[in-house]
Amino acid sequence: MAFPRLYHRTLLLFVSVLSLSFATTSMAETELRNICRLKGQEENMLTGLGLVVGLNGTGEAGDRATMEAIARVMELLGSPVDSASGYLDDRAINELKKIKNASLVIVRATVPATGARRGEKLDCTVSALNGKSLYGGQLAFAALQGPNPKDGQVFALCSGSIHVENVDVPTVGFVHNGCQMEEDVRTPFYLERNGAKYITLVLDRNHASFHTAANIATRIREDYSGYYTSNAELAATNDGYDDQFVRAIDATNIEVRVPETYLSQPVQFAYELLEKKISEEDAEARVVINKRTGTVVISGDVRIGDVVVVHNNIVVEAGTAVEFTQLVDSNSVNPSLQRLVTQLNMLKVSEEDVIEIIQRIAVAGKLHGKLIIE
Template identity: 50%
Template structure:
């Protein structure tokens, strides 16, 4: 029986080179984590858009109430009684140039101060299009639904970026902060670093914790203090797969910012997470880390069959389905299978389905991520 070894197809699959090589590479801590408390916050609220060219929400009760309230606040109530009753709202029923919208703005991780201006994004709740409209007003509250404090006000001319999505728009600098939003990163003398989702792993967390302990041992340990191991354990605590709690040393008690800046520059090793393969069915892309393995497997696709070949160097070959022998190489790599399928002109969408099938059968030695 003749076996054909398939060659690499360079453009089919992206082989993700490890960010750092285990035991050899290194990176700064700031590249794989952030400090707890230094996260973005979203402000949100409802607003009223006016100036639409007949594309608003005619006859919508909520829009009419919002418009009535706005007119009352500006000293021109639609009702002489000052109340938006059914009779007064009837006067606004034919207005087609206004719409209710949902408004959001993102406060950066470093916080924001009163008077700062942020971009805001507007999504229509009703109406047909926001083109040409202007946000008359919107009061924005914080992410905590129990906190009714107004943190920012928003207004300005809407810009619709996508003509196919006329119900979504933005306002450059349209949100002005009315309250300070500060992000505290120190609590009870400790800071916590949080590994990003692509590096959150128990092995990675322990490796990072050990490297931070090494920094403490070299720079802050005092021989007259407690036993070294006990002291380090109290100063650097790996809480779980993503959180590492670190005590600010005495030298930096009055300068926590200086300590964090130094901490973020620590060179860390062994930060490669588990083997992964990321597929995007819409874009038909496949990204494989070099260490994703495949167990004993036969892949049948239309008129061909692919199997893992035993040996020190695993190969995937086209075979006669009736001549398959038990066995295979647990060291076979997924990228070899993908390259072989690509050499056979198997469409990327079919390859993604094959990978999903291998994962469902428990033969994929890595984490499958579907975007």
């Protein structure tokens, strides 16, 4: 049977990292809203160019794009500086080059997953394309467009005082409630097809798996089968799915047909659907490492195969048979990573060394779980 051995700082120490207790099956449950969302309910990014003024000599108007932005603002304020041809002439260029209190910026605003309505105000971020600092600046004007700027539609207008949060990055700031919506951005949560309405549940990336998707489809099928009167009714949509009112499309998406009872109340159906509980059995074996903070998170039953790791003055050995067979975990002959980490911490091994040992085990193909480096 496989046991790990740990040698640390030249002291010959044998440490079993197998769990001393017998494993029990966990049947914890969670609501669907905690592990998935509705397709169509996504955030949207609005982007546009803007002009910041009022800078204390930290701006830059030497490039043509910034000069044209300044000319555009002045034109809107009734003081055009361009020539009759519509282009900046030499006189205007020479005058605008002298300006040091303006900067050209990229402005972004995030529309929440629930959408936004005309007149609603959002925060927006401002990133300078030129100049040294945005401290004390005012966003004079910015017109924001959607993901497809080619259509030319303006969804929001932005202006207001810029707040710089990070003193080390003075060229990035934000404007609180500086973005006012000029058009509605709607995020429909159902799709109409052949006279029927369909809702698609999208599992988040940390829970997406064929096992979970199949379990959710089964649970919905059991709970809502009585809402569909017959196979004939289900096939009436001619959508090619026969009587499958719910189906797991892949490891991430589960499509559900809205029952006739809820056709006029899709919001109520979506609410009830997201409140359904699903068991979290057989959690995926996963190790998440954040090198910046030195954090190691272990979920599921992560095991270690036969391996020897030598790092600095630490030797970790797993897979050598020893006579203390009463310490064997009843469900696996492989050592538990969680117990190994616990023993390393007890020996005051540094966070950096613990993380490096885990990574070496994974590179050797002996970490029986998914390794995620943040």
